[in-house]
Amino acid sequence: MHRKIAMHERPQDETEVSTCLFLTAAGIPSRLPDAQMDKSSINRILAQIGKWHDAEQPNPERHLSPLRPHDLRQTFAFMLANETGGDRFELQRRLGHRSDKYIEIYTNPPEEVAAQYIEKL
Numbered sequence: 001m002h003r004k005i006a007m008h009e010r011p012q013d014e015t016e017v018s019t020c021l022f023l024t025a026a027g028i029p030s031r032l033p034d035a036q037m038d039k040s041s042i043n044r045i046l047a048q049i050g051k052w053h054d055a056e057q058p059n060p061e062r063h064l065s066p067l068r069p070h071d072l073r074q075t076f077a078f079m080l081a082n083e084t085g086g087d088r089f090e091l092q093r094r095l096g097h098r099s100d101k102y103i104e105i106y107t108n109p110p111e112e113v114a115a116q117y118i119e120k121l
Helices: 002-009 039-056 069-083 088-095 100-107 111-120
Strands: none
Touching: 039 069, 069 088, 069 100, 088 100
């Protein structure tokens, strides 16, 4: 699914073997053959996005820093579980885990979301 997005956004950066969500620009001399962006670069970019968000967010309870790739994965998993009604097959397919243990970890709501459930009751 993300390959289609990449092809529309930056087709010159995709290669035949690209399967990554984060691609390195084609003009980078040290670019890997599969166009995968270096993990430290992804971490730096997300950390900066978290800082920018927090600088504009007056409520400290809504701050994101430090924002990490795993946070995005867990948010995606939680939202996918909500959208699919917890469809185990779809969660396993999209997250790449067969273990119920990992599916449960990724789909448990963050503490502040779980607290809101109680408040609504």
